[in-house]
Amino acid sequence: MSERRLRILLVGASGTLGRAVEAELSQRHDVIAAGRNSGNIRIDLTDVASIQRALKQAGELDAVVGATGNVTFAPLADFKPAAFGESLHTLGITDKLLGQVNLALAARDHLRDGGSITLTTGILSEQPIVAGSSASLVNGAVEAFVRAAAIELPRRLRINVVSPNVLTEAMPAYAPFFRGFEPVSAARAALAFSRSVEGAQTGQVYKVF
Amino acid sequence: MSERRLRILLVGASGTLGRAVEAELSQRHDVIAAGRNSGNIRIDLTDVASIQRALKQAGELDAVVGATGNVTFAPLADFKPAAFGESLHTLGITDKLLGQVNLALAARDHLRDGGSITLTTGILSEQPIVAGSSASLVNGAVEAFVRAAAIELPRRLRINVVSPNVLTEAMPAYAPFFRGFEPVSAARAALAFSRSVEGAQTGQVYKVF
Numbered sequence: 184m185s186e187r188r189l190r191i192l193l194v195g196a197s198g199t200l201g202r203a204v205e206a207e208l209s210q211r212h213d214v215i216a217a218g219r220n221s222g223n224i225r226i227d228l229t230d231v232a233s234i235q236r237a238l239k240q241a242g243e244l245d246a247v248v249g250a251t252g253n254v255t256f257a258p259l260a261d262f263k264p265a266a267f268g269e270s271l272h273t274l275g276i277t278d279k280l281l282g283q284v285n286l287a288l289a290a291r292d293h294l295r296d297g298g299s300i301t302l303t304t305g306i307l308s309e310q311p312i313v314a315g316s317s318a319s320l321v322n323g324a325v326e327a328f329v330r331a332a333a334i335e336l337p338r339r340l341r342i343n344v345v346s347p348n349v350l351t352e353a354m355p356a357y358a359p360f361f362r363g364f365e366p367v368s369a370a371r372a373a374l375a376f377s378r379s380v381e382g383a384q385t386g387q388v389y390k391v392f
Numbered sequence: 393m394s395e396r397r398l399r400i401l402l403v404g405a406s407g408t409l410g411r412a413v414e415a416e417l418s419q420r421h422d423v424i425a426a427g428r429n430s431g432n433i434r435i436d437l438t439d440v441a442s443i444q445r446a447l448k449q450a451g452e453l454d455a456v457v458g459a460t461g462n463v464t465f466a467p468l469a470d471f472k473p474a475a476f477g478e479s480l481h482t483l484g485i486t487d488k489l490l491g492q493v494n495l496a497l498a499a500r501d502h503l504r505d506g507g508s509i510t511l512t513t514g515i516l517s518e519q520p521i522v523a524g525s526s527a528s529l530v531n532g533a534v535e536a537f538v539r540a541a542a543i544e545l546p547r548r549l550r551i552n553v554v555s556p557n558v559l560t561e562a563m564p565a566y567a568p569f570f571r572g573f574e575p576v577s578a579a580r581a582a583l584a585f586s587r588s589v590e591g592a593q594t595g596q597v598y599k600v601f
Contacts (some may be wrong), residue, residue, distance in 0.1 A: 231473045231474060231475055234473060235473065258544065259500075259540075259541055259544035259545065260544070260546070262497055263497060264440045264443060264444065264494035264495075264497045264498040265440060265494065266440055266490075267476065267485070267486060267490055270490065270493075270494075272490065272493065276476070276485060276490075277476060280529075280533075281475075281476055281479065281481065281485075284479075284481065284529070285473040285474065285479075286473075288471055288472060288473045289473040291468075307536075307540065308532075308536045309536075309539070311536075311539050311540035311542075311543050311595075312540075312543075313543065313544055314544075315540055316537055316540035316541050316544065318540075319536040319537060319539060319540035320489075320493070320533045320534075320536055320537040320540070321533070322536060323517075323532040323533050323534075323535055323536025323537070324489075324529045324530070324532050324533035324536070325529075325532075326532055327516075327517045327518075327520075327528040327529055327531060327532025327533070328525055328528060328529040328532070330518070330520050330528060331468075331516065331520035331521075331524055331525035331527075331528035331529070332468055332525050333520075334520050334521075334522065335467065335468035335469070335522055335523075335525065336468065337469070386520075
């Protein structure tokens with residue numbers, strides 16, 4: 184089976200997960216690395232103009248992958264009732280949630296016919312940890328959005344999301360928050376991105392846990 | 393078995409679902425009806441000061457129930473990449489998502505020990521419909537938040553969410569969007585609110601579908 188070489192924009196390419204996704208996909212495809220402070224293309228998902236500029240700079244694309252997203256980790260007791268902008272949920276909603284949704288919506292308007300969008304969440308949408316309520320909220324939102332967007336995308340475009348367990352590489356820093364969780368290597372999580380980009384499914388949450 | 397009479401604040405009491413919840417719970421408990429434009433107490437979930445005022449006005453409470461929440465229904469094609477405030481997701485995030493999260497956080501600080509919080513989502517978190525991507529996003533966010541908040545609430549407080557199918561009473565208006573969905577009566581959905589308020593579980597998504 185001869186596979187077509189794809190042009191893939193990878194946002195968050197310098198992160199632990201992003202590097203593994205690049206290592207996996209660049210074996211067979213042209214991966215354009217993008218990031219806030221690194222990569223061939225600079226992109227800030229919290230800035231719509233930056234997303235549009237990055238896509239234009241990338242040129243024709245078969246796939247857009249988001250492997251980045253910030254949220255605030257804090258004990259629930261620290262979360263006070265607060266308006267958007269003053270809430271501890273603001274970072275997660277602006278960055279990992281709306282940032283990824285906006286990346287997907289911009290990709291929808293930019294990708295070649297039949298192209299794919301792959302976003303990233305994490306196990307906290309299903310399995311909560313202490314201090315992780317905002318991450319759970321954001322991950323749950325992105326996963327439900329992906330299921331819904333999949334049935335309305337035009338031009339045979341596809342959209343999926345990868346939800347990994349805590350990464351092995353992150354355990355030195357995060358282990359106390361993830362006791363009893365079974366870490367997965369970034370390389371193993373990267374396989375799910377390959378399944379999304381190089382497969383044919385849409386509306387899927389690829390759980391790597 | 394003699395049951396204790398509970399004091400319950402019901403937000404959205406005048407809606408189709410809220411009226412059924414009131415009919416169910418008021419048989420055995422004191423239900424204080426609250427709403428944006430009706431009820432004994434006025435409350436606007438998009439206004440934190442209004443939430444705090446309503447709780448203060450309600451006095452001691454054993455349960456807070458949210459049976460309301462607005463989101464924008466629009467084809468995915470109408471959703472453009474846009475910053476918060478300009479995005480079509482703004483209403484849903486501000487109202488049904490952060491509004492309910494803020495209600496829960498304020499209730500956490502106000503409820504009697506062992507009290508309960510019950511929020512509302514809907515089937516779209518799992519089963520999408522055309523034009524429902526923002527509702528899916530918001531419902532997914534609230535459900536994941538509830539699972540996470542449950543493990544951190546103090547004072548034996550509980551939190552759950554009820555996710556009903558489309559309501560029978562709403563079908564005259566919504567049927568074209570929900571073809572093939574099996575409507576449930578508001579009275580049947582109200583039983584799940586009873587299960588949450590009068591039961592002992594926490595972190596549950598009570599699916600009424």
